[in-house]
Amino acid sequence: MILLQVQKAxxxxxxxxxFKNIDLDIQDHSRIALVGKNGAGKSTLLKMIIDEEAPDEGQIVRKKGLTVGYLAQNTGLESTKTIYAEMLSVFSELRQMEKRLHQLEDQIASQAENHETPAYQQLLKQYDQLLHDFKEQNGYGYEAEIRSVLHGFNFLPEDFERPIASLSGGQKTRLALAKLLLEKRDLLILDEPTNHLDIETLTWLEGYIQTYTGALLIVSHDRYFLDKIVNEVYEISRGKAHYYKGNYSDYIVEKEKRQELAWxxxxxxxxxxxxxxxxxNKNLVRASxxxxxxxxxxxLExxxxxxxPEGDEKSMHFRFKAAEESGNVVLKVNDAAIGYDDQIIAAPIDFEIRKRQVIALVGPNGVGKSTLLKSILHKQPFLKGSATFGTxxxxxxxxxxxHNLHDKKTVLAEIWDEHPTTPxxxxxxxxxxFLFSGDDVKKTIHSLSGGEKARLLLTKLSMQHDNFLVLDEPTNHLDIDSKEVLEQAIKDFDGTVLLVSHDRYFINKVATSVIEIAKTGSTVYLGDYDYYVAKKxxxxxxxxxxxxxxxxQTETKNVSSGKTSYAQSKERQKEERRLRRNVxxxxxxxxxxxxxKEDLETQMALPENFNDLEKMATLQKELEETTTALEEAEIAWEESSLALEEFLTD
Structure with missing residues (x-):
């Protein structure tokens, strides 16, 4: 069923x-990615879809009663409530049902002596119907679902009573997404939902969102996330929309094929x-x-x-080139501890980086990855241990x-002041x-967007000709095309790279090794991100x-600890993802x-088929097989849904 149509917008x-003549169809259970360069109009189109803006031409047609949830970029949840109270508010109607059930139970108990009266029987009937509705709407599992979602977004039980007003911007964004998932709207629209999420949370979100019962429309620069979630892609390019079937990787392959065929x-x-x-021209004037x-x-006419055929839109093009070669050993970190104010957040950290390696640091938010980079560069002291550069x-x-940019300078001055002898x-x-052309170079830095500032930082870095690049979240604010250019620049670089990134697709493309940072120290994995995940x-x-x-043999609980082991926690998350996928x-x-089944019944009702005995026999057989398969699928679905509910309430 069509939920929403964008028609010639x-x-x-x-x-x-x-943009113009944009067509886009969203159906039940759609999993759609909207891609395109920064400034192509993706967020504008989303605002039209949610009815925040009206198209200048064309129209947006919505199914009657359609419920839509929307998460804008960098939008946080604002509320005077605590975390748990705000999540409970999603289920206010269910909680009212629960309250009414208790009231009916009291009335039934008080009138038990009159159990044969019509009023008592009516009371029982009302209670049975309400109890059925309550169960159907997950009345016995909604609190477990709240806890599961909050846990997935890294909110611990001790956080549940924290006032939302006391949270950071990133935490409020995660909470806004958590609430939207719990609301289960018909259509969920997410504009850059992976911002502020660490890799572990992204992995959980992918597993959870795959079982979302409504439709999804997603704008994201996280290609790994899109590959896991979507099966349709709409690209906005040069003011037009182009449709592709499949995930992001399929889209890239198909786009290239279409371009080749068009040429x-x-x-x-x-x-x-x-x-x-x-x-x-040669023969028109000749009589013969x-x-x-x-x-x-x-x-001809x-x-x-x-x-x-139009080529790709203008993209960055640059390379990193080292002025001179380093020794074979680039960096040694020995028995290091990182943290602030004598408070250690991760230790011991030990690793060695050799020439031309590309090393990715991964780990949860708050474990100190950026702090480690600053300590390596002597911008912040280690609490223990050391980092030594090679020859x-x-x-x-x-x-x-x-912080390396100066707000009051122009784009041109930011570069020229550091290289005054360059024409x-x-x-x-x-x-x-780096896509700064014409009057763009006269812009002051404080007026630039996040993406423009990111490109300017890369400009500065490319001019320094260093042989060891230390990159802290270099793909933040970059659109997908710019990320791909950066990936190629790193792969072609004749030096060494140490980077921190939450972009798993990016890590897969460039990393030769992954180093995981945890509270208990560092672990080296000699492969890309997928290799790291498999080994974990x-x-x-x-x-x-x-x-x-x-x-x-007899199970005992460690009451003093009260914490599930890491392995058990990961196994439980894996089982939850499996159950949700199955549902x-x-x-x-x-x-x-x-x-x-509905289509077969329609065909059997057609006059041309009704009088064709052979055709009707074929259709009847197919209908019986489909009906049997449907009944079996419904039973399996009910059983799997119950298994998931029991798992969540366990």
């Missing part, structure tokens, strides 16, 4: 067109056109060939000419907080390669198996089979 700013068809037609034009030339000219190592630093035309040419799962399974072998798969099967 357009947005204009005076004589300029942001092939265009060039083939151009050859044909030139041949016809040449014939007409005039008629043929006129015929060819008519043929009838050709539906293909437009010249001829020249580090260059990308600061995610963008202005060369500075402007370099800035042009393997370690968790081994730890769980070992725990089962050493555990006593979603079966629910989709039920939906598909129900639609197929």
């Amino acid at each position: 357009g947005r204009h700013f005076g004589a300029d067109t942001l 092939k068809n265009y060039e083939k037609q151009q050859v044909e056109i030139h041949k016809l034009e040449d014939f007409v 060939t005039t008629k043929r030339a006129q015929s060819k000219r008519k043929q 009838k050709i539906d000419r293909l437009e010249r 001829n190592v020249h580090p260059g630093y990308y600061d995610q907080e963008q 202005e035309k060369d500075i402007r040419s370099l800035l042009g390669s 799962e393997e370690q968790a399974e081994l730890a769980l198996a070992k725990e089962k072998q050493t555990a006593p 979603a798969t079966l629910e989709q099967q039920v939906t598909d089979l129900d639609a197929k």
Whole structure:
């Protein structure tokens, strides 16, 4: 069923067109990514869809009664309530039902002696119906669901009574997303939902959102997230929308195929056109060939000419080039402890980086990854241990907080002041390669967007020609095209890289090794992000198996600890994701089979089929098979839903 349609929508700013003739269909259970460069109009289109803005042309058609949830970029939840009270407010109607059930129970108990009266029987009937509705709406599991979602977003039980007003901006954003997930709207629209989420939380969110019963429309620069979640992609490019079936990686492959085919068809037609034009020009004036030339000219006029395929929109293009080579050992970190005010947050940290390696630091938010980079660069002291650079190592630093920029300077001055002997035309040419052209170079830095500041920092870094790049969240604020350019620059770099990033797709593309930072220290994994994940799962399974072998036959609980082991916690999350995926798969099967059954019944009612005994026999057999399959799928779905509910309430 169609939930929402964007029909020929357009947005204009005076004589300029942001986009036009945009068509987009959202159906039940859609999983759609909206992609395009920064400034292409993605957020504008989302605001039209949620009815915050009206299109200048075209229209947005919505199903009657459609409920929509929307998470804007960097939007936090504002409330005077505590965390848990705010989440409970989502289930206010359910809690009213619960209250009414208790009232009816009291009335039934007080009138038990009159159990044969019509009033008593009516009371029982009312109670049974209300209890059925309460169970259907997860009345016995909603508090477990709240705890599960809050835990997934890294809110611990001791946080539940914290006032929301006391939270950080990132925590409020996570809480806003948590509330939206609990509300279960028909259509959930997320604009950059992965901002402020660490890798562990992203992994949990992917598992949870795959079982979301409503439709999803997502704008995100997190390609790994899109690959896991979506099965349709709409790209906004050059003011137009293009539709692709599949996830993000499928979209990239299909886009390239379409571009190749478009060029092939265009060039083939151009050859044909030139041949016809040449014939007409040479033969139109000759008496003997005039008629043929006129015929060819008519043929030319009838050709539906293909437009010249448009190449990719303008992207950054740059490279990192080291001025001189370092020694083989670039960095050694020995028995280090990091933290603030004598409070250790991670230790012991030990690793070695060698020339031309690309090392990614990963770990949960707050474990000190950025602090470690600052300590390595002597911007902040280690609480213990040391970091030693190798021979001829020249580090260059990308600061995610963008402190290396001067707010009052112009873009041009920011670069030229550090390289005063470089001619202005060369500075402007370099800035042009980072998409600062024309009057853009006259902008003051405080007026730049996050993406523009990120590109300016990369400009500065590329001019320093260091041989050891230390990058703290370099993909923040960059659109997907810019990330891909940065990936290529790192892969082509003749030096060494140490980086912190939450972008798993980016890590997979560039990292030769992953170092995990935890409170208990550092662990080195000799592969990309997918290798790291596989090894972590393997370690968790081994730890769980070992725990089962050493555990006593009678289960005992460690009351003093009260904490589940890491392995058990990961195993539980894995089982929850499996159960949720199973529910979603079966629910989709039920939906598909129900639609197929309805279609068969429609076909059997058609006059042309009704009188065709052979066709009716085939349709009847198919209908019986579909009905049986539907009944089995419904039973399996109910059983899997119950299993998930029991798991969450356990």
